[in-house]
Amino acid sequence: MKQLTKTLSVLLVIFSLFACKTSKDATSSAVQKKKELTEKQHIDFTYFFFNGGKEKILGNYDQAATNFLQCYKIDDTNPAPLYELAFIYSLQGKKQQALVFGKRAAELDPSNVWYQQLYGDLLQDLGQYNEAVVVYRNLVKSNPLRLDFYNQLAEACIYAKKYDEALKTYDMVEEMTGLSEEVSLQKIRLYKQTGKSDKAIEEAKKLIQKFPTEARYYGVLGELYQEKGMKEKALETYNECLKMDPDNGLIRLSLADYYRANKQDDKAFNEIKIAFKNPGVDIDTKMKVLLSYYTVTETHAEFKQEAEELCKILIDVHADDAKSYSMYGDFLYRDKKLEDSRKQYRKAIELDKSKYPLWNQVLIIDSELNDYESMLKESKEAIELFPEQPVAYLLNGIADIQTNKYNEAINVLAKGAGYVVKNDLLLSQFYSNIGDTYDKLKNYKSSDEAYDKALELDAKNVYVLNNYSYYLSLRKENLEKAEQMSKKSNEIETKNSSFEDTYGWILYQTGKYSEAKKWIEKALSNGGQNSVILEHYGDILYKMGEVEKAYQEWLDAKQKGQGSEFLEKKIADKKLYE
Numbered sequence: 001m002k003q004l005t006k007t008l009s010v011l012l013v014i015f016s017l018f019a020c021k022t023s024k025d026a027t028s029s030a031v032q033k034k035k036e037l038t039e040k041q042h043i044d045f046t047y048f049f050f051n052g053g054k055e056k057i058l059g060n061y062d063q064a065a066t067n068f069l070q071c072y073k074i075d076d077t078n079p080a081p082l083y084e085l086a087f088i089y090s091l092q093g094k095k096q097q098a099l100v101f102g103k104r105a106a107e108l109d110p111s112n113v114w115y116q117q118l119y120g121d122l123l124q125d126l127g128q129y130n131e132a133v134v135v136y137r138n139l140v141k142s143n144p145l146r147l148d149f150y151n152q153l154a155e156a157c158i159y160a161k162k163y164d165e166a167l168k169t170y171d172m173v174e175e176m177t178g179l180s181e182e183v184s185l186q187k188i189r190l191y192k193q194t195g196k197s198d199k200a201i202e203e204a205k206k207l208i209q210k211f212p213t214e215a216r217y218y219g220v221l222g223e224l225y226q227e228k229g230m231k232e233k234a235l236e237t238y239n240e241c242l243k244m245d246p247d248n249g250l251i252r253l254s255l256a257d258y259y260r261a262n263k264q265d266d267k268a269f270n271e272i273k274i275a276f277k278n279p280g281v282d283i284d285t286k287m288k289v290l291l292s293y294y295t296v297t298e299t300h301a302e303f304k305q306e307a308e309e310l311c312k313i314l315i316d317v318h319a320d321d322a323k324s325y326s327m328y329g330d331f332l333y334r335d336k337k338l339e340d341s342r343k344q345y346r347k348a349i350e351l352d353k354s355k356y357p358l359w360n361q362v363l364i365i366d367s368e369l370n371d372y373e374s375m376l377k378e379s380k381e382a383i384e385l386f387p388e389q390p391v392a393y394l395l396n397g398i399a400d401i402q403t404n405k406y407n408e409a410i411n412v413l414a415k416g417a418g419y420v421v422k423n424d425l426l427l428s429q430f431y432s433n434i435g436d437t438y439d440k441l442k443n444y445k446s447s448d449e450a451y452d453k454a455l456e457l458d459a460k461n462v463y464v465l466n467n468y469s470y471y472l473s474l475r476k477e478n479l480e481k482a483e484q485m486s487k488k489s490n491e492i493e494t495k496n497s498s499f500e501d502t503y504g505w506i507l508y509q510t511g512k513y514s515e516a517k518k519w520i521e522k523a524l525s526n527g528g529q530n531s532v533i534l535e536h537y538g539d540i541l542y543k544m545g546e547v548e549k550a551y552q553e554w555l556d557a558k559q560k561g562q563g564s565e566f567l568e569k570k571i572a573d574k575k576l577y578e
Contacts, residue, residue, distance in 0.1 A: 035077040045074045052084060061088045079108035083115050086122065095125050106135070113143060120152065129160035140169075147173060154186070163194050179210050188220065197228045215241050219254040226258060234258055249274070249281030253289065269306055276313040283318045290314070290327050294334070307331055322352035329361065338365050356386045363395045372402040383412075390419040390426060397433055401440070409437045428458035435464070439471050447471070462499065465489035470502045473509050482506050497528030505536050513543050531560040535567055542576040550576070 037045065052067030065088050071081035086102030089095070099122045105112075106119035120135035136153035143149055150173045157166035167190055170183050177183075184207050191200035204221040211217060218241035225234035235258060241251045252275035259268035272289060275281050293307040311328035318324045329344035342365040349358050359382040366375035379396035386392060393416020400409035417430040431454035438447035451468040454461055465485045472482035486503040493499060504519030520537045538553030554571050557563045566577040 035075050037075060041074050045071050045078075048074070049081060052081070056084065056088065061092055064088055077108065079105040079112065079115060082108070083112075083118065086118055090118070090122060090125075095122060098122050099126060110138075111142070113139065117149075117152075120156070124156055124159065127159075129156055132156040133160050133162060133165075145176075147176065150176075158190070163190050166190060179206060181207065181211075185220075188224075192224075192227075197224065200224050201228070213244065215245050215248045215251050219251055222251075222254055222258065226261060231258075231262060247278060247280065249278035250285070252278070253281075253285070272310065273313065276310055277317060279317050283314070283321050283323055286310075286314055286318075287323060287327060290331075294331065297331075304331075304335070320351065322348040322355065322358070324348075325351070326355075326358055326361075333361070333365065338369055341365060342369075353385060356382070356389055359386070360389075360391060363392070367395065367398070370402075372399045375399040376403060388419050390416045390423075390430075392416070393419065394426070394430060394433070397430075397437075401433065401437055406437050406440050410434060410441075413437070424457040425461075428454045428461050428464070430454075431457065432461060432464045432467070436467060439467075444471075444475065444477075460492055462489045462493045462496075465492075466499050466502050469506060473502070473506045476509060479506060479510050483510065495526045497523040497526040497533065500526065501528055501533045501536060504540070508536070508540050508543070513540055516540050517544065529560065531557040531563045531567075534560060535563045538570070539576055539578075547574060 048067045048070040052064045052071065055061070055064035055067060065085055068081040068084045068088070071078070072085070075081075082101045082105035086098045086100075086105060089098035089101065099119075102115070102119045102122045105115045109115055116135055116139050120132050120139065123129070123132035123135060133153065133156045136149060136156050139146070139149040140153050150169055154166045154169040154173075157163070157169060167187060170187050170190075173183055174180070184203050188200045188203050191197070191203065201221065201224050204217060204224055207214070207217040208221060218237050222234045222237040222241075225231075225237060235255075238251055238255045238258060241248060242255075245251070252271045256268045256271035256275070259265070259271060276286055276289075290307065290310060293303060293310065297304045297307055308328075308331065311324075311331060315324045315328060325344045325348035329341045329348065332338075332341035332344060342362055345358050345362045345365070348355075349362065352358070359378070363375055363379055363382065366372070366378060375395060376399035379392050379399055382389065382392040383396060393412050397409045397413035397416065400406070400412060413430050413434050417427060417434075420427045420430065431450045435447045435450035435454060438444070438450060448468075451464055454464045455468075458464075466489045469482035469486040469489070472478050483503075483506050486499070486506050489499045490496070490503055500519050500523035504516045504523060507513075507516035507519060517537075517540050520533065520540060523533050524537065534553050534557035538550040538557065540550075541547075541553060542550035551571070551574050554563075554567060558567060558571060569575075569577050
């Protein structure tokens with residue numbers, strides 16, 4: 001209790017000082033006609049201002065704003081509460097409201113630096129750059145020693161496309177502080193933007209003259225020469241830097257750009273390799289180079305070997321950084337080298353388990369390789385580390401289904417679905433797999449409910465449309481609905497032999513044998529040469545009186561793999577059993 005009392009005492013002191021300062025500001029800072037307040041109004045104004053300040057310090061911005069609005073109602077000529085309202089609304093992201101009060105505060109007291117600065121910032125935030133320039137010009141004029149105002153003016157000029165004024169402003173800063181990297185680089189960018197390449201080169205030379213051992217500036221100058229078509233000057237600049245600092249990896253990369261631009265690819269690649277072998281060049285810089293290779297190799301396969309070599313160098317030099325392995329994994333995955341890619345991602349995970357995208361990539365490869373045992377194990381680890389990532393639950397559930405752990409699949413899929421936020425397509429995948437699992441458990445009521453939910457979320461989920469309709473046909477239930485869903489799946493995705501077989505089988509179940517035959521033949525022509533489709537074809541042929549052809553299809557079905565429980569009996573008796 002003593003501690004609380006002490007804290008309140010300190011706050012009261014702060015508030016009283018704040019209130020005194022505000023009262024003084026209120027009576028002396030306003031330059032426009034000041035409203036005369038009665039004694040009661042003055043007391044009320046002070047009370048609300050004091051409470052507004054207290055709530056603001058405590059972070060209760062809505063309550064603070066309410067109090068300052070009361071001040072404004074009492075005295076609309078006092079800029080102090082207007083400034084506070086603008087400040088609070090700006091913090092809350094209510095920029096338009098903030099601008100209304102900020103502008104009024106600035107008008108009431110043009111000499112107050114804080115009011116003017118907030119007004120200028122709000123104008124810039126709202127894209128009113130020309131108006132912001134005017135405000136910052138006045139701030140520079142009235143505060144000629146404040147460097148921050150010069151920088152804000154230059155920035156506003158750039159946004160307002162007043163490039164010449166921005167350059168003049170930076171010149172004024174330079175006169176006050178001397179040559180500096182920040183200002184010079186800004187000027188170089190502006191000179192380039194306005195097509196004044198000679199001025200940009202001159203500025204880069206000034207930087208080198210003042211900082212002769214800073215390699216980056218040689219790189220800047222070399223690039224400027226390249227852009228101007230002065231190839232010899234560019235090469236001379238890079239070599240000059242290398243004489244001074246032969247191990248400078250960044251200059252090596254600049255040289256690589258130079259050689260590449262001049263179609264000297266071998267020399268360019270050699271410079272890149274030198275840079276990659278240099279541990280002093282940070283891995284993020286090297287990653288950017290490899291990302292450019294990733295893009296280029298999409299259309300120019302001749303650079304793939306270079307990219308792979310650089311990936312291996314990256315791993316050698318930065319063997320303890322997960323990024324090295326994940327980048328190599330990306331290239332390998334793109335080239336369908338799934339086993340090798342997974343090996344790299346797994347190594348990355350060993351070094352850094354905290355990056356979920358790495359786990360996700362491993363699980364996707366597990367799925368593509370049909371390695372459900374690994375998928376089951378690794379998805380469990382991912383769920384433990386990232387318990388709110390729904391995709392890990394989905395893939396774990398799929399692995400459970402594929403390894404015949406149906407009850408476990410139901411549990412994990414139901415749990416994972418609870419973590420899906422505003423993603424109906426993903427949620428539909430959960431219910432789709434729940435429907436598949438309940439069907440395996442012969443809980444058809446729950447299976448149908450899950451499929452219906454999946455289609456509510458994604459009416460074009462072709463796999464649900466196909467599976468749901470097929471399972472209904474096997475049970476010979478609701479065949480009209482099954483036919484509609486199967487037809488829709490074939491309209492959405494054509495030439496899918498599995499979907500065509502489903503539709504043909506449903507037509508068979510409804511006695512439409514001629515139509516059924518056409519769709520099964522479509523499935524066969526689109527690569528559907530598995531035992532299920534061949535057996536279906538035989539069944540249809542038998543119903544149409546083509547017994548010998550049916551018998552041959554059943555024999556072919558048996559050769560392709562396991563058929564239905566009746567296939568052997570059909571072959572033995574040359575007769576249809578269902």
